[in-house]
Amino acid sequence: MQNKKEKKDRNRSTIIVVILLVLLIIAILFFWNRSRSTGKSTVVEKDAIVSAVDSSDTTERIDTMASHSVSDTDTIVLQSADTVKKTDVVVKPVKKAVDKVKKMDTVTTVPDTIKIDSSVVTDTVIHKTDPCDSDTTRPWVYPDPSGGRHHEDVSIVFVSDKKAQIQWRFKDATKWNVYDGNPVTISATSTIEFTAYDSCNNAMDVRSEYYEIVRGESEKYCPDGMEYVRVSDQQFCIDRYEWPNRKGSRPESFVSKYGASDSCFSKNKRLCTADEWTIACMGPYSWRYPYGQAYEQYACSTHDTTFRVSGSRPECRSFFGVYDMSGNLAEWTDTKSIENRQFYYVKGGFWESGPQSNCTDKRYSYYPQNRHNPVGFRCCSDIVNK
Structure with missing residues (x-):
């Protein structure tokens, strides 16, 4: 138990x-x-x-x-x-x-912390609205028609590239006249001086044009549309404009020397020699440019993007009344170059040649069978007694 x-x-x-x-x-x-x-x-x-x-x-x-x-x-x-x-x-x-x-x-409230000088703002606005601060270009004025030899009385008008007051006077006069837009008539050989200034006090330098009145000379020796040229013992006739020799028409370019010769022959004329072309350009006073001794940027088509219609630059006129010999289109001549006898001289420069397009300028690297975009021509002929 x-x-x-x-x-x-x-x-x-x-x-x-x-x-x-x-x-x-x-x-x-x-x-x-x-x-x-x-x-x-x-x-x-x-x-x-x-x-x-x-x-x-x-x-x-x-x-x-x-x-x-x-x-x-x-x-x-x-x-x-x-x-x-x-x-x-x-x-x-x-x-x-x-x-x-x-x-x-x-x-x-953030912008309120920026303090603005109201006087500075006001001055800036006034500064920007003053047109004369940005306008420093002087007016360019020329007479139309230009100086040189004329065969009848001449009524000239002054043309300006901007709004300006134009003043003129005949050489040796003491008083200047304000040009009012009405033509100034020249009926005898004389020199006219002119200047201009705009509202901003941009003033053009005083320029002058010489007018020689010789009545009926070209009509006596040359076909219609040609000008009579005489220097020393040389005399001939030359087209007033580049081919097709019509004022307001487009001059023909992109043409070969052979094509130019054929066109002149079709009018009973011939292609100008290099010497004839130079004399017609320089005149009796051996001007460097057709209009005078000094280069004028706006006188001829030498700062353009393409060529212009014939006679569109009134001041691009030689002493003998031949137009567009500086710039616009270079021109074939009938003279072989000394440097290479396969080539022919081309004269006058073209629309973007600038100061180089003077009366003595010449180019020789042109094969006569080739066509070139800035190259045209004009025709010459011997004198005829009508």
Whole structure:
């Protein structure tokens, strides 16, 4: 009996020990889960607090006119941890609505911090509206028709490239006349001087044109449309304009020397020699350019992008009344070059030759059978007695 009792006591003790071990394990698991859950809650709380503080600071920066801070209203509610599994509820702070009107007021006040000197602004406006500050170009005036030899009385008008007051006088006169738009008649050989200035006092240098009146000379010795040329013992006739020798027509370009000779022959004329061409250009006073000794940028078509119709530049007239001998189109001659006898001289320059397009300018690297875009021609003939 005693043995049975001892056996029961041992079994009971074993059961109690097992139960205590189970309870101990449960307690250990409970506290382990409790500590891990508490750690997570702490992290959430810290994140919520940081978020609340950041939101509060942002709200304070946006609403610069607010009278109190949003951070005072931040609340964090945590559920009691009565069980192993716990749900943490974080109520995030509600942002205050941004006062849009005050935000706009904040932006619009920025330009007020820029101080502007009104006197400087006023002076700048006045400076820009003064047209004379940007206008430094002198007027360019020329008489039409230009000077040189004429066969009858000449009625000239002055042409200006801009609005200007034009003054003129005959050489050796002391008084200047204000040009009123009416033609100035020249009936005898004389020199006329002229100048001009605009409203900004940009003045053109005094220029002069010499007019020689010799009545009926070309009609006596030359066919219609040609001018009589005589210098020393040389005399001949030359076309007034480049082929087809009509004022206002487009001169023919891209033509070979042979084609030019054939065209002249069809009119009972011939291609000019290089010497004839030079004499007709320089005149009796050996001018460097057909209109005078000094280069005039606007007188002839020497700064253009293409050629112009014949006679469109009134001042591009030689002493003998021959037009467009400087610039526009270079012109074939019937003279072989000394440098290479296979080539023929081409005279006068073309529309973009600039100052080089003078009376003595010549080119010789042109085969007679070849056609060239800037090259045309004019015809000459011997004099005839009508």
